Amino acid sequence: MEVLGVAAFIKLGLSIQGSWLLLILCLLGAVGVAFYAYRYTIPPVTKSLRRALMALRAAALVLLVLLLFQPILSITRSYFQKPTIAVLVDNSASMTIRDNQHTRAEIVLSLLQHPAFEHLQKFNNLRFFTFADHLYSLKKIHPDSLQFNFEGTDIYSALVEAKQKLLNEYLAGVVLLTDGIYNVGENPLFLAQSYGLPIFIVGIGDPQEKKDVLIARVLTNEVVYAQNKVPVEVVISSYGYDGMKIPLSLKYHNQVVDSKLITLVGNYQEQKVRLTFVPQQEGFQKYVLEIPKLKGEFTTLNNKHSFFVKVLKSKIRVLLLAGAPSADLKFIKRILEDDKDIELTVRTQKKGGGFYERNIEDNWTGKDYEVIFFLGFPRWPVDKITRDFLTKQLLKKNKPVFFLQGPNLNIEELKNFQDALPFTIGTAPGKPREVSLQPTVQGEQFPLIRLQDDFAGSLALWKVLPPVSTFLRNFNPRPESQVLVVMDPKRSKLPNTDSFRKPLILARTLGEHKELALLFYNVWRWDLMMWGVNKTNEALVKFLNRSIRWLTTPEEIKLVKIQTDKLIYRNGEVVHFLGQVYTPDYQPLDNAEVAVTIHTEDRKRITLPFSHVGNGKYQAEYRIAQAGDYRFEGQAFLDGQVIGSDQGRFSAGEFHIEFVSTRMREGLLQKMAQVSGGKYYTPAQIEKMANELHFPPQRLQQTREINLWNKWLVLLLFIGLLVVEWSIRRRKGML
Structure with a gap:
């Protein structure tokens, strides 16, 4: 911690247990006793020796009295602390844009070498950070520490993280050097209003619109099926080319598979275009969307967008068995039927025997299904x-089963199939309860529970889902089952104890066989009621679709598992590797060494060590430097011996998010500075900014308390005084 000068002053204080008046009287009494004891001595001694002995006795008694009153010495030191200024420098790829004679990166580097920052350093502690999609601390800004090649800019999170990192310092303000183009995270203007610190912003770049045509967004399925037509929704944006007609092409292996001629509307208005393709074979496939380079176009880096799809060989055949017509049946049936990759067969029981769909003349029990869904x-x-039929499918062929509880389950009939379920059936149900859900720590990492790519966003989505209905029945998870979601007692208005954290979502994997159970009903609320609070049915749709795909994806039992958090990324995004290592009896192994080697398309090899996070889990991160198809191979070692290995693939699409918007967001930056209490500057005003940033030093106090009464030194001094007095008296033969 840096200070200006030395301590302003030091103040000493003494406190006791009891009354000061009583202490003074006791001290006077102690001195009086010593004086009285040495008025006369036998035998008589010299006056000087008598006074010395009187002083030793008085000192010992005074010390004893002080100890009885438990004195505490306090030392208060006052000093001044320099203010700290956080300097946040935009290190994203948009800083490579050339507006006029110089790129934005060149302007930033020249500003950081300006004497203005030396002037600020004299009176403030400058803490330098670079940011793009994450914040990075730097001891000192050096040209080599700025690459300006990161994809994704999150100004909101950068400001939040900077404040957290400097929590123990006197942070007085923030200097922000950026073009204001944020494309990840929340709007930083909302944060600036409540930030609590002034933000001084230097806007980098040209705020004027540029002539440009770009592919703004692409939406398609990540997993598709061979021989099926796949739609691709493309959003085109343009400025300065109003009325011009250009082709939009979709290519596979440099061959055009679809194209359309579009008329540009300009003014950066979005135009939606739909193209299609039909994958012919299974596996990872790369497709490229292109628009031609136009005369006078500001940049062509946003004229191409590549994406990857995982092609499976056929549709998933799902048999949905419902106990009765219900709202859950209606909504789930609609969602599964809307999924073009699912071939759905529905049979609904009716009282007295048979099914409502009996009029459909087909041999549904003679077909083979990939998922059996009990609703x-x-x-x-x-x-x-x-x-x-079900006994053969579930217990002999080990078909995956998806179980969703209903309000009127026939428990005795269900027991016929309980060996195919991830729970055992106990007591009969009581009354239904409305409960809210909470993912477990284990569930937070499970692919079905990650309803959004963003970890925090996924957890937030679970918290806003409407309550569901369940019975507090004794459905007990099997030992090998994973508890993914439990009741949230607090939000469910139940006693906040572990006994009420009943499991609600269970998953079990036995070899290649998988089971999933939802021990509640009224999931239709996750669709209909979400629209009523200005949200969508995204959670229910994603959960159902991902559940079906998870159930049908075989999972090999391995001692070492290494996987990525996603299959498809954008260029510049961070890949999160998760490793799991087990002993031969499938217990988590915590002392292994894990590493992964990444192979790029241009035959480069990158080796990453994993860090241990507990319970047999390991993790590593890799930032994608270029678009393409990647494969990885990982190994785990124990005492130099290979335990096991795993491999996989992931892909990065050719899409530059930093060039979707290219003009400097001057209006946003000016408002941010204004509402935070700071000020907006142009690069030419950097010296003015340095002269206007004045923050007073902060006066701080540090107080230290010393308990004098329980110190060994004080006790030794007391004993020493008595010993010296006794020694003198003995030598003189005094009574």
Whole structure:
């Protein structure tokens, strides 16, 4: 911690237990006792020796009295602390844009070498940071520490993280050097209003619109099926080319598979275009969207967008068995039917036997299905044909099962299939309860529970989901089942104890066989009621679609598992690797060494060590430097011996998010500075900014308290005084 000068002053204080008046009287009494004891001595001694002995006795008694009153010495030191200024420098790829004669990066580097920052350093502690999609601390800004090649700019998070990192310093303000183009995270203007610190912003770049045509966004499925037409929604934006007609092409292996001629509307208005393609074979496939380079166009880096899809060989056949017509059936059926990759067969029980769909003349029990979905099934007794069919599918062929509880389950009938479920069936249900859900620590990392790519956003989405209905029945997870979601007692208005954190979502994997159970119903609320609070049915749609795909994806049992958090990334994004290592009896192994080697398309090899995070889990990160298809191979070692290995692939699309918007956001930056209490400057005003940034030093006090009464030194001094007095008296033969 740096200070200006030395301590302003030091103040000493003494406090006691009891009354000061009583202490003074006791001290006078102690001195009086010593004086009285040495008025006369036997035998008589010299006057000087008598006074010395009187002083030793008085000192010992005074010290004893002080100890009885438990004195505490306080030392207060006052000093002045320099103010700290956080300097945040935009290190994203948009800083490479050339507005006129210089790139924005060149302007930033020249500003950081300006004497203005030396002037600020004299009176303030400057803390330098660079930021793009994350914040990075630097001891000192050097040209080599700025690459200006990061994809994604999150100004909001950069300001939040800078404040947190300097929590123990006297942070007086923030200097922000940026073009204001944020494309990740929240609007930083909202934060500036409540930031609590002035933000002084130097706007880098030209605020004028540039002539440009760009592919702004692309939306398509990450997982598709061979021989099926796949739509690709493309959003085109342009400025300065109003009325011009240009082709938009979709290519595979440099061959055009679809194209359309579009008429540009300009003024950066978005135009939606739909193209399609039909993948012919399974595997990872790369497609490229292109628009031609136009005369006078500001940049062509945003004229191309590549994406990857994982192609599977056929549709997923799902048999949905419902115990009765219900709102859950209606909404789930609609969502699964809307998924073009799912071939859905529905059978709904009716009282007295049979199914409502009996008029459909097909041999549905003679077909083979990839997922059996129990939706409140069974409610009524199951006929022999259906029971034999399900026994064969679930217990002999080990087909994946998706179980969703209903309000009127026939427990005895369900017990016929409980060996195919991730729970055991206990006592009969009581009354239904409305409960809210909370992912477990284990569930937070599970792919089905990650409803959004952003970890925090996924957890926030679970918190806003409407409550569901469940019975506090004794459905017990099997030992090998994973508890992904439990009741949240606090939000469910139940006693906040572990006994009420009942499991609500279970998953079990046995070899290549998988099971999933939702021990609640009324999931239709996650659709209909979400629209009523200005949200969408995104959570229910994603959960159902991902659940079906997870159930049908075989999972090999390995001692070492290494996977990425996603399959497809954008250029510049961070890939999060997660490793899991087990002993031969499948217990988590915590002392292994794990590393992964990444192979790029241009035959480069990057080796990353993993860090241990506990419970047999390891993690590593890799920032994608270029678009392309990547493969990785990982190994785990124990005492120099290979335990096991794993491999996989991921892809990065050719898309530069930093060039979707190219003009400097001057209006946004001016408002941010204004509402935070700071000021906006142009690069030419950097010296003016340095002269106007004045923050007074902060006066701080540090107080130290010393308990004098329980110190060994004080006790030794007391004993020493008595010993010296006794020694003198003995030598003189005094009584």
